[in-house]
Amino acid sequence: MSSKVIHALYDDDDVLLKAVKEVKAAHHHIEEIYTPFPVHGLDKAMGLEPTRLGITAFMYGLTGLGFAVWFLNFIMIQDWPQNIGGKPSFSFAENMPAFVPVMFEMTVFFAAHLMVITFYMRSKIWPFREAENPDPRTTDDHFLMEVAVEGDEDKIASLLKGTGAVEINVKEKH
Amino acid sequence: MYTFSSRLKTTAIAFMIIGALGIAYGFITAPSTIEELKEQMLHAEDGHGAATATHSTVAEGHDTDAGHANKEHTKEALHTTNGDAHGSEEAHGVSEAEHMQHSLDQAKNRPWAAIYIAMLFFLLLSVCAFVYYCIQRASTAGWSPVLFRVMEGVSAYIVPGSIIVLVFLIASSAGHANHMFAWMYTSVDPTAANYDYAMETKGWWLNIPFWLIRAVIYVLIWIGFQHFIIKNSRLQDEASDLKPYKRNFTLSVVFLVVFLVTELFMAFDWLMAIDHHWFSQLYSFYVFASMFVSGITVITFVTIYLRAKGFLPNVNDYHIHDLGKYMFAFSIFWTYLFFAQFMLQWYANIPEETAYFYPRLIGNYQPLFIGMIVMNFAFPILVLMNSDYKKVPWFVVIAGLVILAGHYLDLFLLVSPGTVGNNWHFGLPEIGGILFFAGLFIYVVFNALTKAPLHPKGNPLIKESEIFHH
Numbered sequence: 001m002s003s004k005v006i007h008a009l010y011d012d013d014d015v016l017l018k019a020v021k022e023v024k025a026a027h028h029h030i031e032e033i034y035t036p037f038p039v040h041g042l043d044k045a046m047g048l049e050p051t052r053l054g055i056t057a058f059m060y061g062l063t064g065l066g067f068a069v070w071f072l073n074f075i076m077i078q079d080w081p082q083n084i085g086g087k088p089s090f091s092f093a094e095n096m097p098a099f100v101p102v103m104f105e106m107t108v109f110f111a112a113h114l115m116v117i118t119f120y121m122r123s124k125i126w127p128f129r130e131a132e133n134p135d136p137r138t139t140d141d142h143f144l145m146e147v148a149v150e151g152d153e154d155k156i157a158s159l160l161k162g163t164g165a166v167e168i169n170v171k172e173k174h
Numbered sequence: 175m176y177t178f179s180s181r182l183k184t185t186a187i188a189f190m191i192i193g194a195l196g197i198a199y200g201f202i203t204a205p206s207t208i209e210e211l212k213e214q215m216l217h218a219e220d221g222h223g224a225a226t227a228t229h230s231t232v233a234e235g236h237d238t239d240a241g242h243a244n245k246e247h248t249k250e251a252l253h254t255t256n257g258d259a260h261g262s263e264e265a266h267g268v269s270e271a272e273h274m275q276h277s278l279d280q281a282k283n284r285p286w287a288a289i290y291i292a293m294l295f296f297l298l299l300s301v302c303a304f305v306y307y308c309i310q311r312a313s314t315a316g317w318s319p320v321l322f323r324v325m326e327g328v329s330a331y332i333v334p335g336s337i338i339v340l341v342f343l344i345a346s347s348a349g350h351a352n353h354m355f356a357w358m359y360t361s362v363d364p365t366a367a368n369y370d371y372a373m374e375t376k377g378w379w380l381n382i383p384f385w386l387i388r389a390v391i392y393v394l395i396w397i398g399f400q401h402f403i404i405k406n407s408r409l410q411d412e413a414s415d416l417k418p419y420k421r422n423f424t425l426s427v428v429f430l431v432v433f434l435v436t437e438l439f440m441a442f443d444w445l446m447a448i449d450h451h452w453f454s455q456l457y458s459f460y461v462f463a464s465m466f467v468s469g470i471t472v473i474t475f476v477t478i479y480l481r482a483k484g485f486l487p488n489v490n491d492y493h494i495h496d497l498g499k500y501m502f503a504f505s506i507f508w509t510y511l512f513f514a515q516f517m518l519q520w521y522a523n524i525p526e527e528t529a530y531f532y533p534r535l536i537g538n539y540q541p542l543f544i545g546m547i548v549m550n551f552a553f554p555i556l557v558l559m560n561s562d563y564k565k566v567p568w569f570v571v572i573a574g575l576v577i578l579a580g581h582y583l584d585l586f587l588l589v590s591p592g593t594v595g596n597n598w599h600f601g602l603p604e605i606g607g608i609l610f611f612a613g614l615f616i617y618v619v620f621n622a623l624t625k626a627p628l629h630p631k632g633n634p635l636i637k638e639s640e641i642f643h644h
Contacts (some may be wrong), residue, residue: 058559085521097517 004149005031005133005173006156008165009142013039016143020045021165023147024157030144034138053122057115064110068103134171142166176485182616189613196606200285208274211281218341231546279353280595284439285603286352290342291585292607294444295468296615297335299581302462303394305433306373306500308403310428316638320488323628324477326407328352328469329620331615332400334391343389343444347382352486357450358382371381372451380447388443392436399429410632439599444607448592452530456515456624461588463511467504468581470497471574476619478567485628488640493563498564505554508581512547521620533591542583549580550633582608 010016016022017039023030030046043050073092076082078098081089084098092099120126138139140145147156205211234521307325310318333342345351347358357380360370373380406418413419454460474497480486481494520535521529536541556562557573590598632638 029247054561085523087523097513097520098515 003173004153005171006147006149006153006160007169007171008145008147008160008163009135009137009167010145011017011142011166012164013037013143015164016145017041019145019160019165021164022074023145023159028156028159029148029150031148034133034135034147035141036141036143047070053115053119056118057111059090060114060118061107061111062070063114064107066075067110068106071106072099072102122126176480176620176628178620178624179483182620186613186616186620189609191613193608193610193613196602197285197289198347198606198609200288200601200603200606204285205278205281208278210275211278212501214281229377230620246545270362277595277597280593280597282355283352283593284599285340286346286354287589288603288607289603289610290354290593291582291589292611293335293338293342294372294589295465295582295585296331296609296611297339298461299336299472300329300331300432300615300619301437303473304332304396304400304469305430305466306470306473308399308429308433311403311422311426312430314423314635316635317493317642319630319633319636319639320632320642321473321477321493321497321639322407322633323623324480324486325473326404326626327619327623328476329400329404331618332396334614334618335611336397339444340389340393344386347386352593354589355447355450356592357447362481363409376450380450385443385447389437392440395432395436399425400433403410403429403527407630408626411627413632416634419632436463440476444587446500448589449530451526454515454530456511460508460511460515463504464584465509466509466580467501467550468578470500470504470626471577473497474501474570474574476623478571478621480628482567488629490642492554492643493639494567494570495564496599498558498570498573501570502554502558502564503549504618505577509547509551512550530591534587538596539587539591541586546580550584550621553577553580 009020012044013024013035016033020030020033020042024047033042035042045122071094074171076084076095077090077092083089084095087098088094133139134146135142135144145158145160145165149156153170157170160168205214275496285351303325307322307329309315310322310325346354351530353359357373357376359368360373361368363369378384383613403422406422408421410416438458441461445461446453446457463607474494477486477489477497478494481489516531519531534540553576556571557576558570563569584606635641
């Protein structure tokens with residue numbers, strides 16, 4: 001089933017934000033917005049749910065910390081005990097301060113990398129994937145709002161025109 | 175305009191009276207002769223029995239917490255001769271009489287240390303709150319102008335607070351009221367009984383006249399900038415142009431530079447000189463981080479209190495959220511500096527460096543040391559991580575109370591091992607010190623808040639601050 005969408009292009013992020021609020025107020029469904037840079041407050045105006053990426057970052061960080069503790073305990077205490085600054089060996093707790101930098105770095109490493117990978121997977125971005133971007137100008141200086149057409153097409157178009165859109169295109173969506 | 179509610183005023187005065195009683199109790203019960211000290215030790219030994227019997231030469235006074243004391247004995251047994259944080263060389267081969275004299279000095283120091291910790295805590299957090307305020311001005315931050323009058327109020331304590339500290343420093347040095355600063359009782363004459371090798375190179379800096387002159391300079395600089403910046407802030411309310419605002423920008427930038435220099439030497443003089451054989455270049459920034467997060471926490475407390483009373487209608491949850499973020503961020507900043515200082519010295523294991531960490535990490539202060547790290551790092555990082563929680567005032571208050579207690583403990587650990595020594599207590603003199611200065615702080619700060627409208631309407635960024643949201 002194919003459905004029609006309207007692509008409204010804007011050339012200013014403040015105008016776009018105001019337009020989003022007006023379109024939402026008129027109870028039209030905004031499918032997607034393409035912007036050249038993150039627009040502050042846009043997610044809230046669109047009514048998107050807050051991201052859960054932070055929660056995953058916390059869990060990945062804990063994983064990294066746990067891994068580092070196990071890893072250091074194995075290599076420095078169990079498998080090949082090492083003399084750390086003349087401190088009593090064979091004890092993780094008493095040598096722990098020497099391991100803190102590694103534990104910290106591993107926490108950051110795990111959190112950062114796994115979070116980026118999660119973000120790619122969640123956004124369905126992987127190598128050789130074709131860009132979904134409907135208009136290349138949205139990577140430069142234009143903002144594009146994609147609104148689903150339900151009911152009177154002209155009415156929505158005039159509403160969008162009224163919100164300050166610089167260009168309006170009606171497209172078939174597959 | 176804010177009016178100082180009579181209930182809060184009564185609370186502040188009650189704190190001061192109860193605190194003064196606690197302080198007085200500390201001074202009255204401090205032993206004045208060796209006989210009295212022995213009497214107190216004997217008394218304490220009755221309290222925890224056989225554990226001390228093997229251990230008669232080390233002054234023990236843990237009459238409150240026997241389990242805690244027993245744990246210390248096992249550690250002290252490994253370390254009977256080095257029960258002294260003033261320096262390792264005097265710990266070797268000390269006679270019984272010298273040891274008793276030293277223990278007496280430490281016991282006499284206790285009420286002084288108790289008030290010194292509390293008075294420095296409130297003074298430094300007030301100075302750091304002012305630094306925070308100047309950072310807002312220097313960076314022309316748009317979110318915070320609605321909180322400016324709160325920050326100005328908190329910084330009002332700089333004036334009385336620094337005068338009290340100056341009096342204390344004069345009494346400790348010129349007045350010989352206590353033995354908190356051991357370097358004052360040393361000599362550079364190699365034949366003298368109190369000869370101290372370190373003072374041969376440090377004497378040009380650590381001598382009483384220069385030390386006091388420096389203290390006066392630091393304090394005058396802080397008070398001066400505080401006075402002029404706040405004066406300009408008040409002038410801007412009625413001004414027709416932005417002259418006072420621009421002047422304040424310049425003053426704030428200059429103050430931040432001057433403050434970091436004065437704070438650098440202040441921490442060396444007032445705190446690090448207590449353990450004058452030990453040194454750490456990071457120390458001042460460590461103290462600053464500790465007091466900075468305390469200052470921000472107090473700003474948050476006063477903001478939440480005034481908002482709950484309806485005096486700050488323009489402060490919304492996002493302002494509290496941002497203050498919470500600063501509490502979170504600077505708790506981690508503190509941990510970073512703390513660990514950077516600790517880890518290098520712990521790892522290198524050089525005796526003159528580890529002498530400082532010995533009583534704290536392994537000696538009698540261990541529970542406080544570990545507890546402090548939990549309170550100042552683990553607790554804030556876990557509790558203040560979630561962004562929704564930082565918008566809940568009571569939640570921020572609970573986190574803030576733990577942070578404040580943790581940083582008081584931090585200061586306690588900077589001062590006590592070098593002054594009170596192994597026989598630390600946390601009792602009436604310490605609680606009295608906190609209550610007295612907390613009462614004085616509340617009185618001065620809330621009194622200062624009544625002096626100007628809480629809404630700085632002349633600030634050019636006030637509109638941005640009012641509509642601030644994420």
